[in-house]
Amino acid sequence: MKSALSLSPLVSIQDGEIVDAARAQRIKSNPTALMFIVLGENLREEEVVRTVSEQTDMPLATVRRDFLKLRSELNANALVNVPARNIKEFLWNLVHAAGSLIQGRPAVWLSPHLTRMPIDTSSLGSAFTSTARATAPLAALFGLSVSLVFAAVQALAMQADADPLVNQHLLSVVAGFAVTTAIILHEAGHAFTLKGMPTVCVRRGMRLGLLHPPQAKLKSDLTALAGPLLCGAFGVATTFAVSFLGSVWLLPVPLIFSLQLVGLTVLSEDGRNLIAGRPKAVSWVRDAP
Numbered sequence: 001m002k003s004a005l006s007l008s009p010l011v012s013i014q015d016g017e018i019v020d021a022a023r024a025q026r027i028k029s030n031p032t033a034l035m036f037i038v039l040g041e042n043l044r045e046e047e048v049v050r051t052v053s054e055q056t057d058m059p060l061a062t063v064r065r066d067f068l069k070l071r072s073e074l075n076a077n078a079l080v081n082v083p084a085r086n087i088k089e090f091l092w093n094l095v096h097a098a099g100s101l102i103q104g105r106p107a108v109w110l111s112p113h114l115t116r117m118p119i120d121t122s123s124l125g126s127a128f129t130s131t132a133r134a135t136a137p138l139a140a141l142f143g144l145s146v147s148l149v150f151a152a153v154q155a156l157a158m159q160a161d162a163d164p165l166v167n168q169h170l171l172s173v174v175a176g177f178a179v180t181t182a183i184i185l186h187e188a189g190h191a192f193t194l195k196g197m198p199t200v201c202v203r204r205g206m207r208l209g210l211l212h213p214p215q216a217k218l219k220s221d222l223t224a225l226a227g228p229l230l231c232g233a234f235g236v237a238t239t240f241a242v243s244f245l246g247s248v249w250l251l252p253v254p255l256i257f258s259l260q261l262v263g264l265t266v267l268s269e270d271g272r273n274l275i276a277g278r279p280k281a282v283s284w285v286r287d288a289p
Helices: 031-040 045-056 060-076 087-102 124-159 168-192 217-245 252-264 269-276
Strands: 011-014 017-020 025-028 114-119 199-204 207-211
Touching: 011 031, 031 045, 031 060, 045 060, 114 124, 124 168, 124 199, 124 207, 168 207, 168 217, 168 252, 217 252, 217 269, 252 269
Parallel strands: none
Antiparallel strands: 011 017, 017 025, 114 199, 199 207
């Protein structure tokens, strides 16, 4: 049975409050919201709506609207994970969103779901494996996209009767693998500096980030630097390796890893946080209320 929601990793309910260990916060909540959460962890959406409606004598439509809004807000705050949308839910949410827009209210139900996954920072090995597990699906999608771009370029070159200097099939595979690995290593670099801290990986749409308790500025700067610098160092090292081996088909590896150094500039969130002196880990995740 697919429950309507689940409390995100490192989130719990204690003494009538939502406790978020990854933010080191306790969030007060009203009894109805807590009822929605507790029921939502064990029941499907329709069962939650029906149960609350029966207990409160509120109309089903009102309860459903309140539940969807609460679930969306909790998910945007990375406090609950929600199941992937199916066609029926998408159409139902689309109707609600259209009604919201007509009434001049934000269509919160159409925003991409945010998924929060645990990161074990007890050791460097566990930090890497848990980060890889959390980031690999999206990283692989980016890598596949790059491989397809290289394959498309190869097809165009063949149509133009160009004589490739290197096996384009091998080049596209290497480029895709490098992109996948660079994304994983970037996030792992951040995780390596968070040893022993409650940490989670958050994914929303095509974005990834690590969420953790506030740090002192020096430690926060180190965490922000670690991801781009680790990839940049790997890029420099592989540049020498490729030069020594003389393998043209390995050229995407140092190039793609070195590009992660863009993370130290204003073009990336890490760079902007460093320059502005902001300790916030992931700016696109709402602050808990």
